[in-house]
Amino acid sequence: MGHKSFHHALKIQEDICIGCAHCMNVCPTGALRVREGKAQLYNERCVDCGECYRVCPVGAIMVEQDDFSKIYDYKCSVALVPEILFGQFPENVSKGLIYKALEKIGFDSVFEVEYATEILQETTRKYLKESDQERPLISAFCPAIVRLIQVKFPALVNHIILQKPPLDIAAMYYRQKLIEQGYNSEDIGIFYVTQCAAKIAAIKSPVGDSSNDINGVINMDFIYNKIYATIQKEEDQANNAYDDNLTPEAVNWSLTHGEADNMEGRCLAIDGIENVMDFLEKVEDGDMEDIDFLELRACDESCAGGILNPSNRFLTVERLRNKAKKQAEKEIKASDNDINEKYNYLVDHLELKPVIPRSILKLDEDMTRALKKMRRVEDIMSRLPGVDCGSCGAPTCSALAQDIVKGEASLKDCIFIQRGYEKRDMMSREEAYEIMKRIWGANKLND
Amino acid sequence: MMMEFNYEINGGDFSKAGFASSNLKKMLKQINTDPKLIKRIVIALYEAEMNIVAHAYDGKINVKITPGQIIINVSDRGPGIEDIDKAMEDGYSTASDEVREMGFGAGMGLSNIKNNTDQLDIESTVGKGTDLKIVTKLR
Numbered sequence: 001m002g003h004k005s006f007h008h009a010l011k012i013q014e015d016i017c018i019g020c021a022h023c024m025n026v027c028p029t030g031a032l033r034v035r036e037g038k039a040q041l042y043n044e045r046c047v048d049c050g051e052c053y054r055v056c057p058v059g060a061i062m063v064e065q066d067d068f069s070k071i072y073d074y075k076c077s078v079a080l081v082p083e084i085l086f087g088q089f090p091e092n093v094s095k096g097l098i099y100k101a102l103e104k105i106g107f108d109s110v111f112e113v114e115y116a117t118e119i120l121q122e123t124t125r126k127y128l129k130e131s132d133q134e135r136p137l138i139s140a141f142c143p144a145i146v147r148l149i150q151v152k153f154p155a156l157v158n159h160i161i162l163q164k165p166p167l168d169i170a171a172m173y174y175r176q177k178l179i180e181q182g183y184n185s186e187d188i189g190i191f192y193v194t195q196c197a198a199k200i201a202a203i204k205s206p207v208g209d210s211s212n213d214i215n216g217v218i219n220m221d222f223i224y225n226k227i228y229a230t231i232q233k234e235e236d237q238a239n240n241a242y243d244d245n246l247t248p249e250a251v252n253w254s255l256t257h258g259e260a261d262n263m264e265g266r267c268l269a270i271d272g273i274e275n276v277m278d279f280l281e282k283v284e285d286g287d288m289e290d291i292d293f294l295e296l297r298a299c300d301e302s303c304a305g306g307i308l309n310p311s312n313r314f315l316t317v318e319r320l321r322n323k324a325k326k327q328a329e330k331e332i333k334a335s336d337n338d339i340n341e342k343y344n345y346l347v348d349h350l351e352l353k354p355v356i357p358r359s360i361l362k363l364d365e366d367m368t369r370a371l372k373k374m375r376r377v378e379d380i381m382s383r384l385p386g387v388d389c390g391s392c393g394a395p396t397c398s399a400l401a402q403d404i405v406k407g408e409a410s411l412k413d414c415i416f417i418q419r420g421y422e423k424r425d426m427m428s429r430e431e432a433y434e435i436m437k438r439i440w441g442a443n444k445l446n447d
Numbered sequence: 448m449m450m451e452f453n454y455e456i457n458g459g460d461f462s463k464a465g466f467a468s469s470n471l472k473k474m475l476k477q478i479n480t481d482p483k484l485i486k487r488i489v490i491a492l493y494e495a496e497m498n499i500v501a502h503a504y505d506g507k508i509n510v511k512i513t514p515g516q517i518i519i520n521v522s523d524r525g526p527g528i529e530d531i532d533k534a535m536e537d538g539y540s541t542a543s544d545e546v547r548e549m550g551f552g553a554g555m556g557l558s559n560i561k562n563n564t565d566q567l568d569i570e571s572t573v574g575k576g577t578d579l580k581i582v583t584k585l586r
Contacts, residue, residue, distance in 0.1 A: 155482030285468060286490045362479035367585065368514040370478035371448050377477075378450070 008046050009064050009200035009217075010053060012039050016060035019441055023052035023061065024395050028273045029151060029360065033403070034393040037441020045360045047147035048198040049273050049298045050307035063197045063308060066216035071106050074189030076178055079107040079223075080171055080214070081193045083114045083251055084303050086323070087316035088224055093231065096240030101230040102223075107191075109174075114250040116169035118334035119346055121249060121262050127161055128263060128292055136268075136283060136291035137161050139259055140352060143202035144298035145276060150207070153280045154357030159294075162352040166253065167192060167199065168206075169350055171213035173339050189215045193223050195306025198298065207355055220308040247334045248324035254303035255317055257295070265292030272300040363405065377401045384414055391415040393439040413439060450474070454508040456499045458525065464500045467508050468492040474512060480585060487563040488517060488583050494556045494563075495521045495579060502526060503576065516565075519581040527573040534569075535561065 012023075019037040031045035032052065039052075039060070053061045071077040079102045086095050102110050128137060138159045140146055149156050164172075171190050178188050192214050194200055200217045252258045260269035268291060270279050276296045282288055299305035304316040339346070363377070364370035377398075384397040392413040394400040403409035411417055412427065412435055421427035437445055452474075454467040468489045475485045492508070499506035503525025511518045528534045535557050561567045566582035 154476075155486055157482075281469065284472065284486070284489070285465060285493060286486055287493070357482065359476065359479070361473075361476040363477050365479055367478050367480070368448055371450060371512065371514055374474065374477050375448075375450055 007201050007205035008041070008043060009048055009197040009204070010041070010046065010050065011062050011064055012041055013060050013062055014038050016058055018058055018060070019444065020057060021390050021393075022055045022057060024393075025390060026051045026055050027395065028277060029148070030395055030399050032395070034390075034439060036438065037443060042360075044358070045151060047144050047151060047298075048196075048201040049144040049148070050197045051273065053197065053307045063200065063219055065194075065200070065219045065222065066191070068218060068222070070216050071189060071191055074215070075187035076108045076183050077106065077189040077191060078109045078111055078174055078178075079193060079218075080111050080113060080167070080174065080190050082167075082195060082254060082303065083112060083246070083320060083323075084195050084254055084306065084309065084316060085193055085220065085223070087304065087320045088220070088309060088311040089227075089319075091319060091322070094240055094242065095244055096242030097231055097234065098227055099242055100234070100240055101227045104230050105223075105226050109178075111170060111174045112246065113166050113170045113192075114246055114253055115337055115339045116166035116173065116346075117250045117253040117258075118247060118337060119339065119343060120163065120166055120169060120350075121334075123163060123347060123350065124161065124259070125262075125264055127163060128265060131161075133161075134158055135289050136294045138294045138296060140355075141165050141254075141259060141295070142198065142297045142302075143207070144196070144198035144273065145296045146207055146355060147198070147201075148273065148276070148298070149280070150355060150358050151360045152277070153284060154359040154361075155284055156280060157355045157357045159283070160352075160355050162354065164350045164352055165202075167203075168213065169346055170339075172349060173342050173346055175213045176342055176345060177338075191216045191218050193218050193220055195220045195303050195309050196299065197307060207352075220306065221310050224310045244327065245332055245337050246327060247332050248328040250334070251320055251324040251327055255320055256297060256302045258302065260293060260295040263293045266290060267293040267295070269295040269297075271297040271302050271305075273298040363402070373405045376405045380404055380411065383411070383417065385416040387416075389415070391436075391439075410435075448514060450512045452510045452512075454510075456496055456506045456508060456523075458500060458502070458504045458506070458523075461500055464496045465493055467496055467510070471510055471517075475517075478512070478514075484583065484585065491560045491563040491581055491583070492519055494559045495519065495581065498556050498577075499523045499525070506576075514585065516585055517583045519579075519583075521579040521581070522576065523578075524576045527575055527577055528569070528571040529573055531569050531571060 017038045019034050021034050023039050024032040024034060028051060029045045029047055031042045033040050086098060099110050140160050140163060175188055179185055190213060194217050203214050203217055206212060249262050256271045257269040260267040270276050301313040301317055305313040362370060363373040380401040381398060386397050388396040392400045394403055400409055404411055418427060418432045422432060471492055472485060472489045503523035506523030509520040560581060564581050564583045568580040571577040
């Protein structure tokens with residue numbers, strides 16, 4: 001897959017964007033700029049973490065989902081749901097009631113992603129023992145983290161555990177199961193209910209894998225509203241018995257420590273993309289080799305903090321942890337669950353292809369030219385004020401310096417440089433005004 | 448085409464050790480250096496920084512980047528090394544008990560630098576200090 005075809009679930013709606021630069025200032029990979037009064041995304045830099053979505057004051061950043069009516073195109077449509085979905089609702093809204101609501105909405109079947117973790121837990125433990133990859137090994141669970149490593153920590157792609165995330169394994173299992181029940185593969189529509197943009201992007205353009213068992217994606221907030229509307233009409237709220245067979249470990253899997261606590265050796269769990277980046281710097285320096293396993297999640301509180309979740313992340317965590325405690329009392333054996341019927345098939349098909357680095361940091365492919373450009377960057381940096389004010393439409397002085405060297409911006413875009421030029425009669429007021437208008441649009445200049 | 452950077456390191460300042468190597472890592476990423484090479488260079492420079500922090504009063508690091516190679520000159524004011532051949536052996540260390548208690552000074556420093564670079568020259572005068580020249584080819 002070329003860089004150009006890189007899929008993003010996050011889209012900026014230009015008609016709504018007010019060019020306020022909030023998104024630009026929080027983007028962990030420096031993927032945003034402001035031009036002509038609108039936010040612009042550098043596709044190859046974006047890892048779909050969704051930090052921009054959280055801060056946009058006008059809702060101009062949307063998460064692209066599939067048209068819901070697509071579910072009716074299949075003979076058998078499946079809602080593939082993460083445990084986080086059930087954590088969105090207060091405890092009096094039972095799992096049985098939510099299952100029933102999903103079926104009323106139009107799904108023929110519902111399957112929970114976390115059943116796949118029961119297999120993954122075993123294979124990952126084995127992987128940790130047997131793999132000769134460099135340590136620490138890094139889980140491929142969070143798609144935003146996999147992409148972050150590709151673009152910002154290319155030296156670490158060899159640390160990624162080459163096993164599909166639970167989402168892919170669950171979809172693979174359920175499709176096989178339905179095929180065995182007599183459905184043709186093209187009659188099966190598997191729709192993943194997602195809490196984040198990164199999982200959408202991963203489904204639409206998978207990293208390290210070409211096959212895909214998922215037909216569409218539906219956003220958590222959208223389905224949440226549909227479920228609520230349906231259960232409010234439900235007369236018999238209490239009588240929805242549902243026999244939940246997930247192990248406590250599976251219930252907790254997508255929360256922070258969900259993976260790390262179930263692995264052997266020295267295992268760390270880190271959530272929040274800034275925390276993860278700090279730690280990956282250390283891993284890159286090579287002094288973390290005595291750590292066996294890293295669970296890295298882009299969102300604070302892991303998937304409970306997904307950008308599409310309507311519920312507060314801490315309440316979601318509380319609900320799922322309580323649920324796990326209840327499941328622990330049941331003494332469930334993971335091996336009794338249906339997914340184990342396909343154990344061998346799934347284990348044979350869960351390998352990911354090696355993850356390819358695609359560094360956004362290099363200034364040029366050619367080292368001599370890159371070195372020349374780096375010198376120019378340093379030279380420009382010495383002239384810029386270093387206050388990272390963002391008035392030039394780039395998030396930092398260093399980002400502006402790099403943009404200039406790449407020919408995408410001008411030194412005159414800096415408001416401090418402009419003042420100096422004006423004082424020395426090297427720039428007219430008119431020209432300075434035009435520059436700011438080009439970056440921020442006429443509206444912001446009250447013109 | 449060459450770029451040059453200078454760093455000053457204070458002995459005993461363990462919290463700052465790794466600053467120069469982190470900084471160099473950013474540069475090497477920008478000039479499209481092979482990730483495996485970056486790791487080796489960063490480990491070598493980090494060890495050199497640690498040597499100053501753990502053993503010397505202070506020191507200077509000079510990094511020259513050219514398209515073909517990276518030359519790191521490290522020069523410290525400190526106790527110097529009596530027997531360089533012995534110091535090159537894995538596990539040999541002159542670090543004080545205090546430093547060892549902090550988990551540093553396991554004596555892997557110089558051999559670790561040598562293992563991660565193409566060329567390591569050491570000159571040392573007991574009672575004065577130590578100079579290292581670390582060369583890594585980029586191609």
